[in-house]
Amino acid sequence: MSKKNPEYDFKWCPGCGDFGVRRALEMAMINRKEESGLPMENNVVVAGIGCSGNLVHLLEGDQPYGIHGIHGRSLPIALGVKMAQPTLNVVVVAGDGDFLSIGGEHIGPQAARNLNICAVIMDNGVYGLTKGQSSPTTLEGAITSSTPFGKLETKTNPLELYLTLGVTFIASGFSGQVRPLAQLIKQGMEHTGFSIIHVQSPCTTYNDTFIELKGDLANGIQPALWDIPEDHDTSDRGAAHELLQQGGVPVGVLYNDTERLSLDQSVVNTWEKAKPKTVEQLLGAFEF
Amino acid sequence: MQMRDFVVRFAGEGGQGVVTSAEGLAQTSTQVGYHAMTFATFPSQILGGPTWTQARISVDPVLSPGDDVNVLVAFNRDAYDAHHEEVLPDGVVIYNSTEFELEGDERSFGLPFEEIAKSTGNNRAANMVIMGALAHLINMPQENLIGFVETRFNRGRSEDAEIIKSNILALNLGREHIAESGFSLGELAPPEMPKYQQVMIKGNEAVSVGAMAAGLDFYAGYPISPATPILLYMERNLVGQDRLAYQVSSEIEAITAILGAGYAGKRSMTATSGPGVSLMSEGLGLAWIAEIPLVVVNVQRGGPATGLPTKTEQSDLFSCMYPAHGDVRLPIIAAGTVEECFYGAIKAIQWAEKYQGPVILMTEMSLAERAQNIPKPDLSKVVEGKRETYTGNNGYLRYAGNELSAMPIPGSPGAYVANGSEHDDMGDTTHLGERHVQMTERRFGKIKLLEEDEYERDQPEHSIVVMTWGGSKGPSREAYDTLKADGLPIGWLYTMNLNPLPPKLLEELKTKDLVIVPELNYQGQFSSILRSMGVKAESITQYIGLPFKARTLVEKITEMTNACRKEAAKV
Numbered sequence: 011m012s013k014k015n016p017e018y019d020f021k022w023c024p025g026c027g028d029f030g031v032r033r034a035l036e037m038a039m040i041n042r043k044e045e046s047g048l049p050m051e052n053n054v055v056v057a058g059i060g061c062s063g064n065l066v067h068l069l070e071g072d073q074p075y076g077i078h079g080i081h082g083r084s085l086p087i088a089l090g091v092k093m094a095q096p097t098l099n100v101v102v103v104a105g106d107g108d109f110l111s112i113g114g115e116h117i118g119p120q121a122a123r124n125l126n127i128c129a130v131i132m133d134n135g136v137y138g139l140t141k142g143q144s145s146p147t148t149l150e151g152a153i154t155s156s157t158p159f160g161k162l163e164t165k166t167n168p169l170e171l172y173l174t175l176g177v178t179f180i181a182s183g184f185s186g187q188v189r190p191l192a193q194l195i196k197q198g199m200e201h202t203g204f205s206i207i208h209v210q211s212p213c214t215t216y217n218d219t220f221i222e223l224k225g226d227l228a229n230g231i232q233p234a235l236w237d238i239p240e241d242h243d244t245s246d247r248g249a250a251h252e253l254l255q256q257g258g259v260p261v262g263v264l265y266n267d268t269e270r271l272s273l274d275q276s277v278v279n280t281w282e283k284a285k286p287k288t289v290e291q292l293l294g295a296f297e298f
Numbered sequence: 299m300q301m302r303d304f305v306v307r308f309a310g311e312g313g314q315g316v317v318t319s320a321e322g323l324a325q326t327s328t329q330v331g332y333h334a335m336t337f338a339t340f341p342s343q344i345l346g347g348p349t350w351t352q353a354r355i356s357v358d359p360v361l362s363p364g365d366d367v368n369v370l371v372a373f374n375r376d377a378y379d380a381h382h383e384e385v386l387p388d389g390v391v392i393y394n395s396t397e398f399e400l401e402g403d404e405r406s407f408g409l410p411f412e413e414i415a416k417s418t419g420n421n422r423a424a425n426m427v428i429m430g431a432l433a434h435l436i437n438m439p440q441e442n443l444i445g446f447v448e449t450r451f452n453r454g455r456s457e458d459a460e461i462i463k464s465n466i467l468a469l470n471l472g473r474e475h476i477a478e479s480g481f482s483l484g485e486l487a488p489p490e491m492p493k494y495q496q497v498m499i500k501g502n503e504a505v506s507v508g509a510m511a512a513g514l515d516f517y518a519g520y521p522i523s524p525a526t527p528i529l530l531y532m533e534r535n536l537v538g539q540d541r542l543a544y545q546v547s548s549e550i551e552a553i554t555a556i557l558g559a560g561y562a563g564k565r566s567m568t569a570t571s572g573p574g575v576s577l578m579s580e581g582l583g584l585a586w587i588a589e590i591p592l593v594v595v596n597v598q599r600g601g602p603a604t605g606l607p608t609k610t611e612q613s614d615l616f617s618c619m620y621p622a623h624g625d626v627r628l629p630i631i632a633a634g635t636v637e638e639c640f641y642g643a644i645k646a647i648q649w650a651e652k653y654q655g656p657v658i659l660m661t662e663m664s665l666a667e668r669a670q671n672i673p674k675p676d677l678s679k680v681v682e683g684k685r686e687t688y689t690g691n692n693g694y695l696r697y698a699g700n701e702l703s704a705m706p707i708p709g710s711p712g713a714y715v716a717n718g719s720e721h722d723d724m725g726d727t728t729h730l731g732e733r734h735v736q737m738t739e740r741r742f743g744k745i746k747l748l749e750e751d752e753y754e755r756d757q758p759e760h761s762i763v764v765m766t767w768g769g770s771k772g773p774s775r776e777a778y779d780t781l782k783a784d785g786l787p788i789g790w791l792y793t794m795n796l797n798p799l800p801p802k803l804l805e806e807l808k809t810k811d812l813v814i815v816p817e818l819n820y821q822g823q824f825s826s827i828l829r830s831m832g833v834k835a836e837s838i839t840q841y842i843g844l845p846f847k848a849r850t851l852v853e854k855i856t857e858m859t860n861a862c863r864k865e866a867a868k869v
Binding site (some may be wrong): 098 | 510515544560
């Protein structure tokens with residue numbers, strides 16, 4: 011919303027990582043608007059359900075279009091929007107629960123299609139809005155409200171997953187680094203095909219990982235975040251895979267395949283084979 | 299006396315030409331001026347399995363697949379065993395004597411149609427051997443059939459003449475063989491060629507072309523029997539710039555993708571069957587609350603769960619009208635004939651665009667796979683579906699007020715959030731009670747925009763009426779016509795608008811002592827809904843995977859009518 015709406019009573023907790031992600035997305039969209047000359051209403055933000063999904067209501071300034079839909083289905087909704095109007099810039103915003111758990115079945119198909127959208131995932135390793143249940147990115151053994159004896163499942167590695175599924179642009183970022191994050195989102199939006207910007211966006215109430223991520227050298231805590239070196243070859247899938255073996259949380263562009271056509275481009279290429287007929291011709295085929 | 303109509307059933311193994319035989323006979327007959335309807339039922343497997351189809355050929359427009367079988371064409375022994383009891387005592391059984399021999403059935407005649415076809419030099423002419431034999435049985439002039447063969451196989455190829463020659467030879471041989479046997483059914487009255495242009499089309503095809511005539515832009519679907527032919531038709535024909543038909547990875551993707559496209563300004567549709575509707579329920583609720591136009595076609599089959607995937611049933615009315623949690627009651631159009639599949643699809647697109655929300659078009663397996671001759675629709679009279687779009691500046695309140703408001707389209711000014719949470723007038727989430735009241739009433743109020751005046755009525759002066767829905771229309775009307783001719787004091791009311799019902803129709807229904815509802819489900823779903831609206835409705839139910847026979851309905855309607863009149867007399 012562009013100005014404060016007294017009826018809308020949702021608030022992120024103080025210090026929530028999602029504030030930084032919102033700001034970064036705003037910056038990326040404003041930048042796109044300035045560079046392309048296309049108005050803000052050329053953007054559609056498709057939100058999942060959860061704390062992260064509320065981002066679509068909390069955007070400040072010029073308003074893009076938005077859909078705040080149902081849990082886990084932001085990707086196929088974005089599929090419909092993008093394929094209906096391929097000139098729109100379609101951005102998905104979702105959390106780790108929405109995107110990787112209930113919505114996990116949609117990542118593979120969009121990767122296979124190379125759907126030309128940008129997904130910004132806010133990973134806080136917990137279901138925050140429902141008050142602290144374990145999510146796919148919660149650590150194994152962690153005690154949460156839904157895992158009183160410790161989480162039984164292993165932690166999903168989302169970046170490995172995206173790489174395996176064939177997502178053509180994969181970046182990893184941190185909500186505390188707004189400007190670099192805005193840059194990654196902008197690159198994702200400019201990528202022709204399916205891009206995912208996976209962001210560490212800590213939950214200050216249920217899973218505060220700020221110190222683990224940034225480190226606290228005075229107390230001997232090494233930062234989990236580390237910058238992907240500039241000489242990393244982003245077109246090399248093997249190199250990307252190897253990089254992930256180093257552990258921690260890499261920051262930067264992990265993988266970028268610029269060769270594959272996006273779905274809307276592939277569809278245009280079928281037009282030569284397809285011979286559209288008028289409805290009169292179609293109906294006429296049944297005449298006798 | 300001349301016959302007015304007759305029914306031929308072809309039974310055998312999948313892949314033996316059972317379907318093409320029935321469709322070929324129907325085509326031949328309609329070309330010479332008869333009316334025809336085919337009915338098919340398949341096993342749920344890729345190859346083989348017991349299959350049967352039948353064709354009803356008539357001098358008059360055909361309403362139902364027919365109660366009795368005049369001729370059974372049995373491709374193998376199992377087919378004979380399964381179907382011979384339904385053949386009338388004065389009917390004929392033609393069996394494939396290349397495959398098996400029969401003794402003890404006086405109605406039977408062995409025809410080695412595969413061998414005869416081979417002798418013509420054209421192995422694929424077995425259908426024509428059968429056709430020749432059938433023509434003899436009903437005394438159909440040979441020149442009609444020859445004319446059909448000459449038209450059908452004249453495709454501008456060098457081998458045309460030879461193919462035509464072998465097919466005519468096959469026709470003659472089939473006719474000669476059965477002529478020697480002395481079998482005959484009598485004479486079918488001569489056809490009266492309709493004066494209007496016709497099309498021969500199946501229900502699924504009629505839905506597809508109808509939706510495109512109404513301006514469909516975007517289709518997403520997932521394969522499921524018996525709706526798959528609509529997906530395949532769309533993928534071949536809804537092509538080119540600004541149009542798309544696309545196979546997605548589940549019914550959940552189908553409903554959410556067409557929702558995204560509907561939001562982005564496109565007239566959008568998917569087609570599925572019962573299991574798909576179950577998966578789409580949350581998406582349908584989202585389309586309802588966020589006010590996004592889209593159409594879901596439910597080609598019903600037997601349920602629940604995987605149920606009877608290749609059999610017909612009308613058991614999804616509850617799940618289509620109330621698919622989602624929360625206060626939702628969706629507009630429903632139920633097609634009762636192949637023609638209504640065409641016009642129902644047009645109306646579904648128009649309705650979705652008009653009230654800005656989801657609309658369900660219900661058909662069923664028996665309509666979907668039925669080929670029938672219908673008058674060619676006049677496309678010049680079709681009005682495309684068109685929503686009211688917003689053309690103003692930014693800062694628009696999309697959901698303001700209690701009534702329908704213009705819809706902004708992404709890319710143009712008027713940005714808003716289409717919200718699946720309860721929302722205020724700008725689309726932001728709210729928890730205020732008064733907002734939920736306003737928005738709920740707004741959503742239900744919009745349904746009134748779809749209310750229509752027109753509906754079918756006949757002898758409405760009677761206090762007992764038949765009011766069926768969907769694919770049971772044909773057999774019900776056939777039964778009603780018989781009873782009306784017999785002087786039973788009943789009326790006929792019908793609409794394909796199940797929700798909202800035409801208000802005048804509902805008023806009329808409420809005045810009746812008994813509304814008889816033939817429907818193919820156990821619970822009597824439509825009569826139950828009618829009762830909840832204050833109508834004294836009672837169902838005639840059937841759930842055997844097949845359509846009603848008109849005879850069954852004649853008996854039951856008579857019984858119920860007499861019981862009701864007796865009761866009234868007591869009072």
